[in-house]
Amino acid sequence: MNRNLFLLNKVRSTPLYPEIMHKYIGKLAVLHNEHADLALSQALSMRLAVPLYYSVDNFTAEDFFLSWRDGCLKLLDKELLKKGGLMVELEPRKGEQRSWPAPKEGALAQAIGRKTRTVVDATTGWAQDSMHIFRMGYDLTCMERSPVMLELLADAFLRLEQLDWVKSLALPIPKLMPGNAIVIFPQLASAPDCIYIDPMFPAKRKKSALPKKSMLILRDLLGDDIDKGALFEAALQTTAKKVVVKSPDYAEPLGGKPAQSFKSKLLRYDVYLKN
Numbered sequence: 316m317n318r319n320l321f322l323l324n325k326v327r328s329t330p331l332y333p334e335i336m337h338k339y340i341g342k343l344a345v346l347h348n349e350h351a352d353l354a355l356s357q358a359l360s361m362r363l364a365v366p367l368y369y370s371v372d373n374f375t376a377e378d379f380f381l382s383w384r385d386g387c388l389k390l391l392d393k394e395l396l397k398k399g400g401l402m403v404e405l406e407p408r409k410g411e412q413r414s415w416p417a418p419k420e421g422a423l424a425q426a427i428g429r430k431t432r433t434v435v436d437a438t439t440g441w442a443q444d445s446m447h448i449f450r451m452g453y454d455l456t457c458m459e460r461s462p463v464m465l466e467l468l469a470d471a472f473l474r475l476e477q478l479d480w481v482k483s484l485a486l487p488i489p490k491l492m493p494g495n496a497i498v499i500f501p502q503l504a505s506a507p508d509c510i511y512i513d514p515m516f517p518a519k520r521k522k523s524a525l526p527k528k529s530m531l532i533l534r535d536l537l538g539d540d541i542d543k544g545a546l547f548e549a550a551l552q553t554t555a556k557k558v559v560v561k562s563p564d565y566a567e568p569l570g571g572k573p574a575q576s577f578k579s580k581l582l583r584y585d586v587y588l589k590n
């Protein structure tokens with residue numbers, strides 16, 4: 316069986332992270348869409364231990380909903396109910412190169428570097444950075460600890476396999492490893508060249524730009540990643556060559572002075588080299 320399908324089945328049949336799941340109570344529900352398979356909605360609500368609804372209104376207690384729409388799993392809040400919802404986007408950004416070797420330009424490409432081959436994204440989230448890394452041709456492993464995000468990612472990676480450009484370039488689909496990266500780093504078969512981390516930082520009070528809706532929803536649902544210092548230390552121990560940390564431009568570097576820093580609009584990629 317295909318490795319991601321195997322993992323997906325594992326994710327879908329094992330009750331994961333009970334200590335995190337209880338946080339969804341009163342916050343999240345599955346919203347069944349009449350055009351989708353009811354068994355899928357029922358199984359999803361059981362896996363996440365959240366209610367299954369057939370419709371919602373302003374009196375519904377929960378603020379967030381998972382629902383199958385337009386052939387993919389989407390996350391919605393009450394504002395998005397009519398508009399369609401958020402899914403993991405897979406297609407390249409405008410003007411983006413997607414072939415190996417990785418491009419010389421672009422802050423993310425420069426931070427990861429052209430001598431890097433294997434990358435672990437320890438904080439996959441909506442996988443927008445992961446997908447960029449994947450499309451540049453790196454050999455990618457994705458880690459994520461939120462069961463909600465894992466469901467969205469598992470659905471996305473199955474869609475990814477079906478895309479024509481992925482098939483024609485014969486790109487290996489990223490491996491999806493569920494769990495807290497600090498705990499699952501030792502399960503890696505070999506040390507990756509680069510570990511990439513993009514934890515959630517507290518929002519700045521006076522924002523110079525509004526975060527994307529997808530990131531606002533993630534912060535509302537999951538909260539800040541208060542263990543990011545421990546994650547950085549574990550990543551530096553695990554990596555073969557380097558750790559790249561993405562941070563907002565206003566945040567202090569997570570691991571002290573980085574060896575290199577590449578700036579992009581309102582954010583930085585700090586590079587730490589393994590001694």
Ligand SMILES: C[S@@+](CC[C@H](N)C(=O)[O-])C[C@H]1O[C@@H](n2cnc3c(N)ncnc32)[C@H](O)[C@@H]1O
Pocket residue numbers: 437438439440441442443444445458459460461464494495496497513514515533537540546
């Ligand atoms: C800011 S989001 C990442 C966004 C991502 N870079 C993207 O492009 O969509 C942070 C994500 O990392 C996950 N995360 C944070 N710490 C983690 C850890 N120690 N292990 C696994 N996942 C973690 C959170 O659950 C959240 O989904």
